[in-house]
Amino acid sequence: MFAYSLYCERQNKRIDWWMIDMKEISRPVIKEDHSSKFDGSAVYVGDWPTDGMLFGYFVRSTRAHARIRSISAPNLREGYFTVDHRDVPGQNCVHIILDDMPVFAGDTVEYIGEPILMVVGPDECVVRRIAASEIAVEYDDLPAVLNINDSVEELCAYRFDKGDADSAFKHADMVFEERFETGPQEQAYLETQGIIAEFRDGRVTLHGSMQCPYYVHEAVARALNFEPERVRVVQDVTGGGFGGKEDYPSILACQVSVAAIKAGGKPVRVILSRREDMSVTTKRHPSISRYRVSVKDGRVTGMDIDVVFDGGAYTTLSPAVLQRGLIAASAVYDIPNLKVRGRVVRTNTPPNGAFRGFGAPQTIFAAEMIMSHIARSLWEEPTAFKLRHAVSQGDKTSTGGRFHFPVPISEMMRDVSVMSQYHKKRDLYENGCGRFRRGIGMSMWLHGVGFTGSGERDIIKARVCLHKYPDGRVEVLASNTDIGQGVKTAFRKIAANELLLPQDMIIIQAPDTDRVPDSGPTVASRSVAIVGELIRSASRRLREDWRDGADQVVEEQYAEPDFIIPFSLDKFSGDAYPAYSWGVCAVELQVDSLTGVSEVVGVWASFDVGTPIDINIVMGQMEGGILQGLGYAFMERIPPDGHGRILNDNFADYAIPTASDVPNIQVKIHEMESSVGPYGAKGAGELPLVGVPAAYIEAMEHALGGRRINHIPFGASDVLDALSKAPQMEVM
Amino acid sequence: MLIRFTLNGEDTVYEGSASDRLLDVLRNKYRLCGVKCGCGEGECGACCVILDGRLANSCLAAMGRVEGLDVVTIEGYRTTERFKVLDRAFASVAAVQCGYCTPGIVLASECLLAVNPHPTREEIRLGISGNLCRCTGYNAIVRAIEIAAWEGDGLW
Numbered sequence: 001m002f003a004y005s006l007y008c009e010r011q012n013k014r015i016d017w018w019m020i021d022m023k024e025i026s027r028p029v030i031k032e033d034h035s036s037k038f039d040g041s042a043v044y045v046g047d048w049p050t051d052g053m054l055f056g057y058f059v060r061s062t063r064a065h066a067r068i069r070s071i072s073a074p075n076l077r078e079g080y081f082t083v084d085h086r087d088v089p090g091q092n093c094v095h096i097i098l099d100d101m102p103v104f105a106g107d108t109v110e111y112i113g114e115p116i117l118m119v120v121g122p123d124e125c126v127v128r129r130i131a132a133s134e135i136a137v138e139y140d141d142l143p144a145v146l147n148i149n150d151s152v153e154e155l156c157a158y159r160f161d162k163g164d165a166d167s168a169f170k171h172a173d174m175v176f177e178e179r180f181e182t183g184p185q186e187q188a189y190l191e192t193q194g195i196i197a198e199f200r201d202g203r204v205t206l207h208g209s210m211q212c213p214y215y216v217h218e219a220v221a222r223a224l225n226f227e228p229e230r231v232r233v234v235q236d237v238t239g240g241g242f243g244g245k246e247d248y249p250s251i252l253a254c255q256v257s258v259a260a261i262k263a264g265g266k267p268v269r270v271i272l273s274r275r276e277d278m279s280v281t282t283k284r285h286p287s288i289s290r291y292r293v294s295v296k297d298g299r300v301t302g303m304d305i306d307v308v309f310d311g312g313a314y315t316t317l318s319p320a321v322l323q324r325g326l327i328a329a330s331a332v333y334d335i336p337n338l339k340v341r342g343r344v345v346r347t348n349t350p351p352n353g354a355f356r357g358f359g360a361p362q363t364i365f366a367a368e369m370i371m372s373h374i375a376r377s378l379w380e381e382p383t384a385f386k387l388r389h390a391v392s393q394g395d396k397t398s399t400g401g402r403f404h405f406p407v408p409i410s411e412m413m414r415d416v417s418v419m420s421q422y423h424k425k426r427d428l429y430e431n432g433c434g435r436f437r438r439g440i441g442m443s444m445w446l447h448g449v450g451f452t453g454s455g456e457r458d459i460i461k462a463r464v465c466l467h468k469y470p471d472g473r474v475e476v477l478a479s480n481t482d483i484g485q486g487v488k489t490a491f492r493k494i495a496a497n498e499l500l501l502p503q504d505m506i507i508i509q510a511p512d513t514d515r516v517p518d519s520g521p522t523v524a525s526r527s528v529a530i531v532g533e534l535i536r537s538a539s540r541r542l543r544e545d546w547r548d549g550a551d552q553v554v555e556e557q558y559a560e561p562d563f564i565i566p567f568s569l570d571k572f573s574g575d576a577y578p579a580y581s582w583g584v585c586a587v588e589l590q591v592d593s594l595t596g597v598s599e600v601v602g603v604w605a606s607f608d609v610g611t612p613i614d615i616n617i618v619m620g621q622m623e624g625g626i627l628q629g630l631g632y633a634f635m636e637r638i639p640p641d642g643h644g645r646i647l648n649d650n651f652a653d654y655a656i657p658t659a660s661d662v663p664n665i666q667v668k669i670h671e672m673e674s675s676v677g678p679y680g681a682k683g684a685g686e687l688p689l690v691g692v693p694a695a696y697i698e699a700m701e702h703a704l705g706g707r708r709i710n711h712i713p714f715g716a717s718d719v720l721d722a723l724s725k726a727p728q729m730e731v732m
Numbered sequence: 733m734l735i736r737f738t739l740n741g742e743d744t745v746y747e748g749s750a751s752d753r754l755l756d757v758l759r760n761k762y763r764l765c766g767v768k769c770g771c772g773e774g775e776c777g778a779c780c781v782i783l784d785g786r787l788a789n790s791c792l793a794a795m796g797r798v799e800g801l802d803v804v805t806i807e808g809y810r811t812t813e814r815f816k817v818l819d820r821a822f823a824s825v826a827a828v829q830c831g832y833c834t835p836g837i838v839l840a841s842e843c844l845l846a847v848n849p850h851p852t853r854e855e856i857r858l859g860i861s862g863n864l865c866r867c868t869g870y871n872a873i874v875r876a877i878e879i880a881a882w883e884g885d886g887l888w
Contacts, residue, residue, distance in 0.1 A: 050760070190768075664853065
């Protein structure tokens with residue numbers, strides 16, 4: 001079997017996993033896709049042979065908001081043609097949650113970069129030249145809203161209450177009020193977006209880089225006005241997603257498939273360049289959160305929270321992002337009285353959408369920071385203050401559901417304190433002076449597993465299928481995509497473990513909508529916890545009914561667990577999630593007070609994701625998520641240019657962390673079985689990013705002598721700004 | 733014009749413009765698709781190849797610059813013993829996630845170990861700092877290179 005010795009980062013020495021107490025299912029295997037990716041033979045969308053293929057390139061809006069007065073295109077040479085909104089056979093809209101985004105712009109353009117038409121032809125260079133220089137669009141400018149503060153148009157809004165916040169504020173000893181801002185963040189997957197579509201014999205077949213084949217399938221069927229059977233979507237090997245390939249591939253797929261209809265049976269390929277990808281695809285929503293907090297006898301009694309997200313020009317996934325953000329707005333704290341309001345406003349900027357964490361990183365940052373600030377105002381150590389307010393098993397959630405399972409926050413905090421020497425460093429670095437100043441901060445958070453609210457029950461209704469062939473091999477048929485996170489390996493392990501078969505008897509391929517049932521999208525940290533559990537129970541049924549030499553098919557469908565308090569979206573009440581994953585993180589940094597440049601000295605974290613289905617895969621998710629969270633906290637910014645353009649549309653100007661930007665991240669897996677996922681697994685993908693910015697900013701505040709920070713990203717110029725102001729009086 | 737160079741150990745003559753991008757030539761003409769394009773501007777390292785023993789971004793190299801040089805891509809490198817050691821090491825800690833940066837990182841590892849067979853962790857981090865990875869947080873990659881350096885003792 002797997003004979004290679006494994007090495008453990010934490011002790012920096014060899015560890016033989018077989019020797020230590022670890023569940024069989026958690027022991028690492030070689031990932032299913034390792035070899036083909038390692039030797040460069042894996043076929044991504046850009047690697048398919050291009051013989052006989054046509055290439056598409058977009059003519060995009062150069063105005064943030066305008067009416068299109070005219071489009072003048074020259075007579076194109078033979079073999080070249082254009083595609084625009086008039087070519088869309090169905091309704092000119094991309095179905096995501098609402099249908100407000102056109103496939104190609106109609107009368108107006110709503111943001112810079114909105115696709116107006118596509119030039120298609122056999123030579124990619126010629127196509128680009130035609131799109132860039134031969135097609136002229138004239139505009140009549142309309143007033144553009146470029147700033148979240150200026151927007152009055154709501155894309156969606158929610159509010160909910162818990163307890164009686166008004167009375168809590170009326171009887172409070174003290175009321176704290178603060179405003180927090182977070183910036184946009186680009187997913188920066190290494191492989192840009194790309195789709196190939198081919199129309200043949202009345203059917204359109206698409207393949208490319210994506211997270212959610214059935215989302216693409218539904219959007220394309222609607223845009224083409226095709227019956228579902230006439231659309232086939234296959235996932236290619238996908239070079240990262242992080243949410244960025246949840247919504248955007250539906251948009252690109254509609255455009256490319258409309259072009260394919262016109263292409264006379266030839267496949268049409270569109271792969272975005274890095275600059276194009278960064279300037280037009282969806283990002284994390286920038287946010288403004290206002291928190292009012294009432295305190296009575298040293299305890300937080302109520303929170304009045306108002307959250308605004310910048311949705312950009314169209315709705316995309318904004319309602320779902322906002323729901324998760326609002327439900328997480330009181331973070332891990334047991335706040336008896338809550339008033340939560342939130343809205344997504346429209347601006348004339350590229351639409352924002354899904355990014356790992358999905359609305360929670362914004363509100364968790366605000367909640368963590370205000371809790372720290374209140375603690376310091378009350379002369380209490382922040383982590384002790386937070387722990388005093390943390391929820392425990394059986395407590396009510398913000399929406400009146402329950403934390404049905406144990407809450408391990410205090411043990412995890414103790415572990416991270418020991419690993420990081422938090423308390424010692426907290427004292428040591430207090431009131432640092434001189435050029436180089438150090439600080440350490442800690443944050444804690446939760447992340448709900450699976451779709452928000454009743455989504456799994458009412459919308460997704462996941463199905464999986466196992467096909468046993470006469471030779472005894474079993475194929476797992478599910479629509480979840482491996483985008484690098486290792487879900488194919490995890491699914492294969494689950495099936496093999498339950499069927500008592502070796503791994504190589506389990507077949508799992510990239511999803512093809514002609515072959516796999518709809519087990520829902522690859523989002524919301526749901527694949528292992530929800531779909532993995534369906535695979536486990538289907539495997540168990542197959543094992544019990546196993547007939548040698550027979551061809552057998554077993555199907556399994558999601559059923560909501562009995563313990564769930566049904567969620568109502570109208571009232572925002574009930575269990576928004578069946579279970580929660582937990583995280584605690586400490587960050588230590590050093591600031592150069594002369595230049596403002598900061599350096600991360602250490603990162604320590606503990607995560608409870610239930611039973612790890614493969615420790616290596618889980619560690620990879622945790623470490624990678626933390627680094628994205630650090631990037632979000634201090635490196636990654638998209639400064640507004642005043643015209644609605646994204647100027648830093650490349651890796652030189654939009655810097656993501658490199659290997660030399662951080663030291664080794666030290667992660668401990670706090671293993672605790674849950675009872676939702678297979679073998680006690682919970683969601684793991686999004687969790688590690690969510691609360692990291694708060695730990696970084698708390699460390700920064702500590703290094704800067706207690707100066708309060710209310711926004712991310714917080715870079716070198718922000719450090720110098722902060723240092724030019726006197727610190728607040730209370731320091732803790 | 734004719735450009736003569738060695739490609740993965742074989743003498744090769746390319747007929748085309750000296751200003752053609754090495755990245756495009758490798759992918760389109762020679763179908764060496766392990767060479768990835770992540771940005772096309774020399775920032776991400778996904779298109780790394782080894783040019784006369786040194787790591788280079790093929791998106792920044794014109795064919796004219798390649799004349800007379802020895803070009804190694806992942807397709808050529810994967811036949812070596814050193815590759816196998818790196819392969820086992822990366823597999824053992826699951827240092828490959830989406831895989832798009834991986835061929836570049838493999839060649840960066842080779843170029844690092846070739847000049848420094850037993851690098852410290854900091855030297856490894858510096859050695860792969862020209863290769864962006866958005867998935868792993870780099871921990872697993874650094875660990876894998878440490879393992880390879882140890883297991884492949886004597887190969888580099």
